[in-house]
Amino acid sequence: MGETLQNLMLGFSVALQPSVLVYAFVGCIIGTLVGMLPGLGPLAGISLLLPATFGLNPIISVVLLAGVYYGAMYGGSTTSILMRIPGEAASVMTCIDGYAMTQQGRAGPALAIAAIGSFIAGSVGVVGLMLMAPTLAAFALRFGPPEYTALLMLGLFVLSYLSGGSMLKTLASAAIGLLLGMIGIDAMSGYTRFSFGLIELGDGVGIVPVAVGLFGVSEILLTAGQDSVPSVQRPRLRSLIPTGHDLKVSIGPIARGSLIGFIIGIIPGSAHIISSFVSYGIERRIAKHPERFGKGAIEGVAGPESANNAAATGAFVPMMALGIPTSPITAVMIAALMVHGITPGPTMIQDQPELFWGFVASMYVGNAVLLILNLPLVGVFVNLLRIPYAYLYPCILAFCILGCYSVSNSTVDVWIMLIMGGLGYVLRRFGYDLAPIALGLILAPMLELSVRQSLAMSAGDYTIFLQRPLTLGMLVLGLVVLFFSLKPLFSKKGKDWRSEVGLEDEPPPEAAPQSKP
Amino acid sequence: MADAVTTAPARGLRNDQASGLVLLLLAIFIGWQNRSYPLGSLQEPGPGYVPLMLAVFLGAIGVLIALRGTRAQPVRDMKWPEAPRAVVILIACGIAAYALERLGYRITIFAFLVFFLGVVERKKWYSVLIVSTGFALLSFLLFDTVLKVQLPTGPWGY
Numbered sequence: 001m002g003e004t005l006q007n008l009m010l011g012f013s014v015a016l017q018p019s020v021l022v023y024a025f026v027g028c029i030i031g032t033l034v035g036m037l038p039g040l041g042p043l044a045g046i047s048l049l050l051p052a053t054f055g056l057n058p059i060i061s062v063v064l065l066a067g068v069y070y071g072a073m074y075g076g077s078t079t080s081i082l083m084r085i086p087g088e089a090a091s092v093m094t095c096i097d098g099y100a101m102t103q104q105g106r107a108g109p110a111l112a113i114a115a116i117g118s119f120i121a122g123s124v125g126v127v128g129l130m131l132m133a134p135t136l137a138a139f140a141l142r143f144g145p146p147e148y149t150a151l152l153m154l155g156l157f158v159l160s161y162l163s164g165g166s167m168l169k170t171l172a173s174a175a176i177g178l179l180l181g182m183i184g185i186d187a188m189s190g191y192t193r194f195s196f197g198l199i200e201l202g203d204g205v206g207i208v209p210v211a212v213g214l215f216g217v218s219e220i221l222l223t224a225g226q227d228s229v230p231s232v233q234r235p236r237l238r239s240l241i242p243t244g245h246d247l248k249v250s251i252g253p254i255a256r257g258s259l260i261g262f263i264i265g266i267i268p269g270s271a272h273i274i275s276s277f278v279s280y281g282i283e284r285r286i287a288k289h290p291e292r293f294g295k296g297a298i299e300g301v302a303g304p305e306s307a308n309n310a311a312a313t314g315a316f317v318p319m320m321a322l323g324i325p326t327s328p329i330t331a332v333m334i335a336a337l338m339v340h341g342i343t344p345g346p347t348m349i350q351d352q353p354e355l356f357w358g359f360v361a362s363m364y365v366g367n368a369v370l371l372i373l374n375l376p377l378v379g380v381f382v383n384l385l386r387i388p389y390a391y392l393y394p395c396i397l398a399f400c401i402l403g404c405y406s407v408s409n410s411t412v413d414v415w416i417m418l419i420m421g422g423l424g425y426v427l428r429r430f431g432y433d434l435a436p437i438a439l440g441l442i443l444a445p446m447l448e449l450s451v452r453q454s455l456a457m458s459a460g461d462y463t464i465f466l467q468r469p470l471t472l473g474m475l476v477l478g479l480v481v482l483f484f485s486l487k488p489l490f491s492k493k494g495k496d497w498r499s500e501v502g503l504e505d506e507p508p509p510e511a512a513p514q515s516k517p
Numbered sequence: 518m519a520d521a522v523t524t525a526p527a528r529g530l531r532n533d534q535a536s537g538l539v540l541l542l543l544a545i546f547i548g549w550q551n552r553s554y555p556l557g558s559l560q561e562p563g564p565g566y567v568p569l570m571l572a573v574f575l576g577a578i579g580v581l582i583a584l585r586g587t588r589a590q591p592v593r594d595m596k597w598p599e600a601p602r603a604v605v606i607l608i609a610c611g612i613a614a615y616a617l618e619r620l621g622y623r624i625t626i627f628a629f630l631v632f633f634l635g636v637v638e639r640k641k642w643y644s645v646l647i648v649s650t651g652f653a654l655l656s657f658l659l660f661d662t663v664l665k666v667q668l669p670t671g672p673w674g675y
Contacts, residue, residue: 051660051666052660052664052666054665054666055664055665055666166582168578168581168582168585169582171574171578172540172575172578172579172582175571175574175575175578176543176575178571179547179568179571179572179575182567182568182571186564188564189555189563189564191554191555191564193551193554193564193565193568194547194550194568217610220606221599221602221603221606221607222599222603223599224599224602224603224606390634390638390640391634391638391640391644391648393633394629394630394633394634394637394638395630395648395652397606397610397629397633398626398629398630398652398656399656401610401613401614401617401626401629402622402626402656402660402668405614405617405668405669406660406666406667406668409667409669411614411615411617411618414610414613414614414617415611415614418607418610418611418614421607421610422603422607425603429595429597430532430533430535430536431532431533432536448567451562451567452562452567455560455561455562456561459560460558460559460560460561461560462559
């Protein structure tokens, strides 16, 4: 504990440097805007900012991008509550009761509780990250290729289980992502695969054009043509103060949401989205008067908003400790660090303590900045929502082209972005989940390498995966998860928890076209 | 599985059947492309091994989706109201990608925005000019000059 505090002090000495502080602040503002704007989610926002971080030092890069990530979580809730448009997909659940509160003239308390819940959950998440990541990293030092193989397999199975919608379609998306990850030079044999004669594809398909295409461009293709500016309530500062009763009934949901969100955040998948669904389902289930949900219950805002923020932080645990991205967003952040020659993984926390602890401390600062910034300035931010979409989407598209081109100064990345945009648009129309594609792309080379290294270690003996207790345990767990995920295909009896918490339901119809990961 | 379950009698191809078959065709194409890479053996997989396994997996999933898609919405009933606009957007972005290194960032983005705001959205000419010029110049200033992200310049230095 003493060592942790000492390290945290080191972190604060980094995070409170004026330059880091400024970038944390800038990241939070950009994130809030990105979260509010239709057509730009945290993933596309972070991907587009990635090239801008190449000239910065690694600490500032990761602090800036993390600021965008959790800033977007805050921003998304504002549009959900005020307009019933989730700025990002994790805010879909907030729409239901948040907007009902707005209709009852209680937008202020809803926004305040969302911000307070996010702040508390974010802080709880950072404490969890601080305590868990170094321990997990120390443990993971014992991991060899077979353990990584089992862990990655487990991650993919959990992802397929937790994703909303059809299981088969999720598995198909994951397979498409894994196949995209096969493009480029094979690390073990030197063969260039599926490059179709393009030298630029030798290094593989980058996560940035894929993420921007799938989540940014496809969103615009789906929503372009809408020109109506919805009416927006501008809450007054005085109305933002929640009543004592509001605070009292929100404490429980915030606490539960923080805990659930953090735990789900560690597990692979679109954690921040799933966590808000699970939290809403649990709050509705344990409420004394569940019929209030959907009609402006403040618990329905407090729980999901806390959960998605805690999950956003929880996702950094496997990223920092194991070097494994559990969501497309952390995958882009890993790419940001790798540009600077830093590979996240078990040794990073020891080798780069100022980076890890500076990052942790900056998240404390960022959470405080967001609370201070967002509540009083919410009236200013909502002005952005008055800009007609006809002006916004061409500018967002121009940013997408700019961002993708500048990753490696190549128009091939812009073409990949456009192909992915078209593919994402069609897949969404056919009900396919896009997040597994981005995650599969990142995990594919890791998975293939670890499988082949494992087999090289054992001279081709597959029992290597059964002889090591940790590997065996993870594989068995993975198979159990796979069994449960495929169970609905064979049995129609009973409902599993997914449908009970709403994961198998479609988002509210008004919300669906505008939501994005 | 069924996105929009209909009670109407089956007629024509369902959307899940169509997407499942496309996935199967994609898997066959990947398997065909993969034939030039050595497969290796089960004990020592070569560069073609994992892609082939994934293609087989994708194909199998595609078949399952198609088989279970009998109650999904018929393809002919799917509405694509935004499709014409989406095609215009993709073509315009493609032209911009082609022009980016030939004309330079600022000219390309200016023309790109003028097309969308002026031609597609039919906004007033002065607001088109202000937004297009402002965006092209300010984004170049921010990214190229301040953040040192190299952006292409064309033969006229823009």
